[in-house]
Amino acid sequence: MPELRHVDWSRLFSPKVVAVVGASDTEGSPQRAQWTQVHRRLGALGAEVVPVHPKKPDILGVKAYPSVTALPADPDIVIVLVRDPLPIVEEAVNRNAGFVVVFSAGFGELGTAEGDAAEARLRELASGATRVLGPNTNLNIFEPWPDGLPSRGKLAIITQSGYQGRPITQAQALGVGIEIWATIGNEADLEWADFVGYLAAHRPNVGAIATYVEGFQNGEAFMRAADACVKARIPIVAIKIGRSEEGRVMAAAHTGHLTGPDAVHDAVFDQYGVIRVDDLDEVIEISNMFCHTGLVDGPGGIAVYAMSGGTASHVADLFGAAGVKIPKFERTTVDALEKYIPWYLRRDNPVDSGGVITARPENREVLQLMLDDPNTDVLFAPITGVFPGMSDALSRDLVALHQRFLAGEGKPVVAAWISPIRDDSYRSLCEAGVPVFHSFNAAVRGLSELGRYSRFVRAYRSPFDGDAMAGIPAPAERAVAAVAGRELLAGAGATLNEVDSKKLLAGYGIPVAGERVVTSADDAVAAAVALGPPVVMKIVSADIAHKSDLGLVAVGVAGEDAVRATYDRLLATAASAAPEAALDGVLVAQMVTDAVAEVILGLSHQHPFGPTITFGLGGVFTEVFADVAFAVPPFDADRAREVIESTKGVRILRGTRGRPAGDIDALVDVILRLQSLALDLGDAISELDINPILVRPAGQGVVAVDALVIPTRRP
Template sequence: MSEPGHPELRQVDWSRLFSPKVVAVVGASDTAGSPQRAQWTQVHQRLGALGAEVIPVHPKKPDILGVAAYPSVTALPADPDIVIVLVRDPLPVVEEAVARGAAFVVVFSAGFGELGTAEGDAAEARLKELASGKSRILGPNTNLNIFEPWPTDLPSRKKLAIITQSGYQGRPITQSQALGTGIEIWATIGNEADLEWADFAGYLAEHRPDVGAIATYVEGFQNGESLMLAADACVRAGIPIVAIKIGRSEEGRVMAAAHTGHLTGPDAVHDAVFDQYGIIRVDDLDEVIEISNLFCQTGLLDGPGGIAIYAMSGGTASHVADLFGAAGVRIPKFETSTVDALEKYIPWYLRRDNPVDSGGVITARPENREVLQLMLDDPNTDVLFAPITGVFPGMSDALSRDLIALHQRFLAGEGKPVVAAWISPIRDDSYRALCAAGVPVFHSFNAAVRGLSELGRFSRFVREYRSPFGIETGVPSATERAAGAAAARDLLAGAAGVGLNEADSKKVLAGYGIPVAGERVVGSADDAVAAARELGLPVVMKIVSADIAHKSDLGLVVVGVADEAGVRATYERLLATAASAAPSATLDGVLVAQQVTDAVAEVILGLSHQHPFGPTITFGLGGVFTEVFKDVAFAVPPFDADRARKVIESTKGAMLLHGTRGRPAGDIDALVDVILRLQSLAQDLGDSIAELDINPILVRPAGKGVVAVDALVVPTAT
């Protein structure tokens, strides 16, 4: 069990799904040509082979294809481990199965939340209700691929696990077997009324050590925290997740809801979470197949991911090097000793450094294997990449034989991995030999570049990864958090369903140690002058009202009020302008604040609820440019200081913070601290706050801190 406050994936007794003793199939049929007959036969054979007693359930027939049938789940002779429901109206059967104590209920039928109708939503809600006890429900709108057997004689070092919300998008991924990849399991999860993506991914990470990669097609996640916990478990197990995630376009989001009833959620936030947990997002089924195959065949790299490129043509070498460079992948230089050793085999007019251009001169000769070995032995390289750009008997055959021999040496623990790209529509005997031997093969340069770059990146990611779950940043302290949360809840409770005004919003921030400018809320011109004297001229003056969100647009913010006469005049002008521009607004006074004059940059920090992750932190360039440039990044709690810094650095605005054109560098350390404090606020008060904007935060020169000069907190509607 986890410690209090530390979340964990829910526990499921998976043994009753994967090693069942009693399985009931409701809707089994012996009618020739019917889908139910094929499904009954499939389940009977597959689960029977595991030693299960597979029992047909039919209200009228005494047997199905010679196997004694029972009229209902209630009438079964033993409590079932699994009940598979094939009938059109599944809910009564699911109710019966749950009442009988079935460990798992598989609902094949569609007609639930994916319809987008009140009836479909009600039916799915009833399924969720039935899953509130000990019975777990797989589906609805799923199939029986989870029980599919797979060949056990394929050459991959580890096996591929597949999790898809669509059966038809999963079937092509299983064809990775043609590349030599063994399949561990294929879970099709449909609408996820109960069992969800995270349940299966977490199970694979914790209980299936033979899994080398998880390939997945996802339209939406049920629970953001569960997703992050499962992804965390996969990283700690060294298992990459290669994912197609629908939702990059509005059309994709609409179709996803119609297909499996999933709300896809904001795409940029998903990308941020994927980056936090090393999930490899791709757009094409071929990329899923080939990149997953690469990980299953090679495992993770020990080094930084240096790639040695062997090409039979200078054009190929140039093309591949250009693609790696465009992808931000540096091709390391060989040691001088390696280049000197290659001189023995490669003529003077060809390139001997990385990438190597053999010109085809040496490729078909026996000593070519020594060239490849020298490249692999170089201390700056971790993997050899050999593009084969066309079938040219003699050269392609010989190179394939060399790659297979080196791959076998790697499997024996005596070398480094090798990877090929077969860029030809012709699949000859040499191509098939590469696949049969388990040499990772790509079918385009772009896919190969992406795969090899991800192999190095994920290998480094795993080595450097620290789980954010259970890590306490200490910012702010537990005592500060308790006091800040209590004070904030009092303010939120008094907001009566509307947003807090700026002054009260800043009190919420200050309770968590987020620096705010010194300020006073005043109700008269004399009090304004007294506040200005206390704070020091010049000052900033603003109307205070929870009913006016964008004060500067209405002329209700005045900067640089330099003397007492100006303070009096500004006070009166602000009241008059507010009465004219927002006559229905309730005014809480005028705010007089210190003016910060040494800001390096303005940034925005926000807190909002993003499906399915809940409270999400937004960071970006602030002030009036927020909506113009839309240069923002996201982070979903929990995260540490390194992640907060990476969020800052991922924006274009980070260039301003580092100092440009003679401007001083900003206090990025202080900004990281504020992001961590806002995270604590989000974790403590996320259920009570619908939206929080700090815009702008003024970033002062390094060592001088940051200051929040405007804020808006909107309580959750009750």
């Protein structure tokens, strides 16, 4: 798979010459404000910022040039503020501009032939060395941000919408510094993955990336960029539009993005640790937390300090509903807390102080004991209202402990401020850099992600490194299988029949049942004897996809008379039910009698990620139960096992109600073999279904007993 592309970012972030096309001195015009803004901001970086205007000799005292061509030096950046930007972009490309920023809309987001043509032309102009930001963007990427805020790491913001990004920048009120805000618009050229990959590689101050996206241009590039972030220990907190049909339609109307199947996006996010949330408050507060705390060294154990039993119960319930276990304290910790917390209050996790000691100096000792417990990685203190003498005292304690953490002498603390009143105590928390949430739900989600992402990073093995890409079968066997597979697919019609489909699978070492294709009743009898009764018999035809629906499959056939009768019946039924279908004969196959479960494996193309593996409960109930999970190559055996484990049907595979456990190891092996097939032949296959795969008892393997392959149709 290709690497992230190289971009000379120095010409964007350290420019020498910047041209602003459409700069104006007309009082009250947007172009005047934009010119003034760019001239001030980029001039402060040492750039020569010049206006381009076809008629005016200067703009607000700065000499203007009639065209980009007339500039005295090649521009690093050309900012285009005119309504028809394409001629200017072409001129900038011819003048060897490093970057062109296209402010105007009216491209692919319109959903019209004219808009699509304009965006296609813009992509064509960006096919060389000049990079294009936009269209349908703004100038946020040049916005300066205050220094001196208390966060350990800074927040990077990548959005496809300016107005969805502006609220995120206001996380500064929570004490987090902003590293950069890039509004990327339609992504005719520069895309999400370009910026995220750059941040991971070149901005070590970034503590988290907050992002609002409606779709990704290139799924492979997304995975590469997300992989780089995991290696750099940078969490990505994302709102991704597309959970509903309404959201998908609106996303296309807004920036022209195809959002893609939502469940597949979730699967890829899971593969690369991306934290998907649903609202802006979660994006702001969770990314703010990561910027202040970094990752934790342990599993993410949360110690909860509450000032009332009700708060303790509420928070514990929410953590439990989220599947997050609050660890018990060591006995020594509970015994030590007895000195401070009365007998009638809870001393184990979560602690209920009852407010008895919160305002006392010894309260800090209680918090420190909780932090020092070996099962604790972070302290969470919900503050459920402004109550002078208590909320302010607890805030002071949390600030002191946070400062100790920043000095490398402790563990992080997190607060939830559940009150409409934002008093001096609240502000003191934010000014000190204590992560603050404003709802229990957001806090529970954020703290659970702190532990989960920290564990994820420690266990992560990049699928792009070393042997992870090799997969199975062995390279020599795989090369032979790929050549044979392409020949088989090239000679196929609209679909491969079952026999040829399974031949393709067998080339990659995917086990298939022993079988023979026969064209007479006598041959059917001979095949049944050779394979051993009972057998399965079914029609072979590339024109019939779902044979069982038409009564064209017979199982458990035994005895010469039964084989002959079944052969004749299958032909007669096929002639009646599918008279136009071309028949290739009757398949006589071994019957597997010890299967623990039936599962399905599929291969399909899912925008924007390409070949995608589907796994789920198989057989005739696939559509009924819809118990499926996805994985996008490349991935390793651990990921293949996680896909299996994520389905409800895994309980059957583990063995239930006296039934034996299935061979999950063999199933993992088959998923990896199908991945190799997808990587080698995915461009030549539109769709592939193996349904069902029969999973035999542990140690006995799996067997593919039916398959359908639809080759990619070439124009």
